[in-house]
Amino acid sequence: MENLLEFIKQYKKNRAAVVGFIVVVLLLLTAIFAPIVAPYSPNIQNLADRLIPPMWDAKGVSSHILGTDDFGRDLFSRIIFGSRISLMVGAISVGVSLSFGLIMGIVAAYFGGKTDLFIMRIVDIMLSIPAILLAIVIVSILGPSLFSAMTAIGIVGIPTYARIVRSSVLAEREKEYVIASRINGSSNFRLMFVVILPNCASPIIVQATMGFASAVLEAAGLSFLGLGAQPPTPEWGAMLSDSLQFITTAPWMIFYPGLAIFLTVLSFNLMGDGLMDVLDPKLKDK
Amino acid sequence: MFSYIVKRLLWTIPTLFGVTLLVFSMVHLTPGDPAAAILGDKANKQSIADLRAQMGLDKPLYEQYFIYIKNLSHGDFGKSANSNEEVMSEFKDRFPATVELSMVAMFFAVFLGIGAGIISAVKRYSIFDYGSMFGALAGVSMPVFWLGLVLIYFFSVKLGWLPVSGRLGYEFDIDHITGFYLIDSLLAKDYEAFWDALKHLILPAIALGTIPMAIIARMTRSSMIEVMKEEYIKTARAKGCSRFQVIFIHALRNAMMPVVTIIGLMLGSLFAGAILTETTFSWPGIGKWLVNAVYQRDFPVIQSTTLIIAIIFIIVNFIVDLLYAFINPKIRLG
Numbered sequence: 001m002e003n004l005l006e007f008i009k010q011y012k013k014n015r016a017a018v019v020g021f022i023v024v025v026l027l028l029l030t031a032i033f034a035p036i037v038a039p040y041s042p043n044i045q046n047l048a049d050r051l052i053p054p055m056w057d058a059k060g061v062s063s064h065i066l067g068t069d070d071f072g073r074d075l076f077s078r079i080i081f082g083s084r085i086s087l088m089v090g091a092i093s094v095g096v097s098l099s100f101g102l103i104m105g106i107v108a109a110y111f112g113g114k115t116d117l118f119i120m121r122i123v124d125i126m127l128s129i130p131a132i133l134l135a136i137v138i139v140s141i142l143g144p145s146l147f148s149a150m151t152a153i154g155i156v157g158i159p160t161y162a163r164i165v166r167s168s169v170l171a172e173r174e175k176e177y178v179i180a181s182r183i184n185g186s187s188n189f190r191l192m193f194v195v196i197l198p199n200c201a202s203p204i205i206v207q208a209t210m211g212f213a214s215a216v217l218e219a220a221g222l223s224f225l226g227l228g229a230q231p232p233t234p235e236w237g238a239m240l241s242d243s244l245q246f247i248t249t250a251p252w253m254i255f256y257p258g259l260a261i262f263l264t265v266l267s268f269n270l271m272g273d274g275l276m277d278v279l280d281p282k283l284k285d286k
Numbered sequence: 287m288f289s290y291i292v293k294r295l296l297w298t299i300p301t302l303f304g305v306t307l308l309v310f311s312m313v314h315l316t317p318g319d320p321a322a323a324i325l326g327d328k329a330n331k332q333s334i335a336d337l338r339a340q341m342g343l344d345k346p347l348y349e350q351y352f353i354y355i356k357n358l359s360h361g362d363f364g365k366s367a368n369s370n371e372e373v374m375s376e377f378k379d380r381f382p383a384t385v386e387l388s389m390v391a392m393f394f395a396v397f398l399g400i401g402a403g404i405i406s407a408v409k410r411y412s413i414f415d416y417g418s419m420f421g422a423l424a425g426v427s428m429p430v431f432w433l434g435l436v437l438i439y440f441f442s443v444k445l446g447w448l449p450v451s452g453r454l455g456y457e458f459d460i461d462h463i464t465g466f467y468l469i470d471s472l473l474a475k476d477y478e479a480f481w482d483a484l485k486h487l488i489l490p491a492i493a494l495g496t497i498p499m500a501i502i503a504r505m506t507r508s509s510m511i512e513v514m515k516e517e518y519i520k521t522a523r524a525k526g527c528s529r530f531q532v533i534f535i536h537a538l539r540n541a542m543m544p545v546v547t548i549i550g551l552m553l554g555s556l557f558a559g560a561i562l563t564e565t566t567f568s569w570p571g572i573g574k575w576l577v578n579a580v581y582q583r584d585f586p587v588i589q590s591t592t593l594i595i596a597i598i599f600i601i602v603n604f605i606v607d608l609l610y611a612f613i614n615p616k617i618r619l620g
Binding site for chain 2: 237240
């Protein structure tokens with residue numbers, strides 16, 4: 001409890017990180033209560049109301065706060081429902097990266113030798129292909145869909161987590177508490193996941209927060225390329241892709257979904273920055 | 287140094303092997319028959335069988351891989367399933383466009399990133415420092431394709447200052463000597479074409495360069511702050527060096543090492559980042575070509591593009607590592 005209070009005290013010192021945290025909480029609430037917050041269903045079309053500008057525009061109407069798209073769908077409602085997809089993509093992708101990266105990193109560092117060499121070679125090979133390119137390769141194998149995009153982003157993130165976990169475990173492996181536990185007869189499994197892992201949590205938490213931000217960004221990028229979420233899913237990147245031809249006639253269709261991506265990613269990055277300050281200040285300058 | 291180069295070079299062999307294996311496996315990992323996937327739903331059994339034979343899919347897997355590597359070693363990257371053109375020749379046509387865009391983006395990123403980083407470090411905790419560091423974090427969080435669209439809206443649609451898409455206006459016709467329009471137009475002494483090519487480059491380069499710029503700014507700032515604490519900086523000050531000399535001659539040179547490394551590492555990923563930018567600006571480079579290949583399930587193009595970008599990435603990383611080892615003896619001796 002004392003630790004938690006100390007953590008909050010330290011975290012609060014970084015005001016930008018506090019703002020990031022608040023926006024993330026708001027985003028979570030929006031996603032959970034999307035059907036209540038959103039005035040319309042995200043996919044209901046009303047061709048009579050197509051391409052209405054935002055309410056502050058002279059031609060805007062108060063019933064459509066951010067205006068409508070080319071199918072007469074309410075943009076505000078679609079953006080709100082889009083938060084569900086973005087958060088889901090972030091959570092699942094980070095979950096995939098983290099679980100595989102964690103096991104690979106911990107096994108490599110703990111057993112060392114040829115196991116380490118073999119695992120880290122795989123990691124190096126994955127890192128030798130730029131992330132978005134590898135994601136595109138995976139999507140082209142699985143076929144374009146939101147599921148493919150999440151899987152691809154998850155796989156692409158594995159090497160980063162593997163490296164971070166490996167270096168943290170390497171630093172902990174030879175410490176006295178680990179040796180003491182080994183002498184007490186702890187199994188390898190117990191030593192790895194119960195004794196060592198909790199002491200490596202800080203850099204992993206920081207990376208997971210930052211990784212969440214990049215997963216949201218990459219998923220939006222894939223959907224923008226038409227390789228992720230498919231219409232009519234209210235995914236922010238896909239919404240941008242659909243609005244390309246309306247850049248001159250309905251620019252609001254471009255501004256707001258992009259702004260939603262930007263604010264979400266920025267908030268997670270601010271939060272990650274704040275967590276880094278508190279949990280892992282050494283990382284900050286790297 | 288020689289033994290380090292050999293050791294480092296040997297390390298690239300399993301990586302290259304792994305990349306070729308991954309790229310080769312792509313076709314086989316795809317659910318269903320790749321030949322049927324390429325030909326679409328309306329293809330008959332005979333045409334599928336013909337394509338399978340043409341692609342060598344009827345041979346055992348190890349033999350297919352062996353043939354694949356043999357062909358690669360001869361520079362044979364296969365033919366596009368869509369256009370039936372040699373992949374390498376299509377790649378060569380498009381590659382200069384991507385390199386030109388990436389280079390201009392990098393120039394923009396390095397110039398502004400290092401500048402902002404230095405000022406932030408020197409004027410630490412000032413409004414400029416807070417502003418530029420927040421800007422850097424915002425830059426990292428920016429979806430490049432959205433930034434591209436917003437830039438198009440303001441500078442092309444609203445103000446009409448810069449073109450919306452493409453590399454050169456239709457009214458210009460220049461000889462493709464290098465494939466880099468800025469250089470080709472200068473070689474042809476067609477300054478109007480040069481100006482037009484430059485105008486076409488500005489918006490995509492800003493969009494593509496924003497993330498690297500943000501990373502370089504952050505890196506320069508933290509590196510400069512570290513260096514400014516060093517004893518030799520105090521000595522330089524005590525000797526009576528001017529502020530300019532201390533910052534640009536004593537501190538900046540030493541602070542640049544990690545920055546140069548990160549710039550080198552980002553060069554490779556810029557080619558990949560160009561995929562999104564090229565789609566936004568209809569830039570006729572390899573990124574847009576690759577995305578189209580994914581839509582059309584043109585596996586030879588996807589495989590070759592991935593392989594070539596990965597090889598470039600590996601070579602760039604190798605050179606950066608060597609440079610780093612050359613500058614920092616701790617690496618090569620350690």
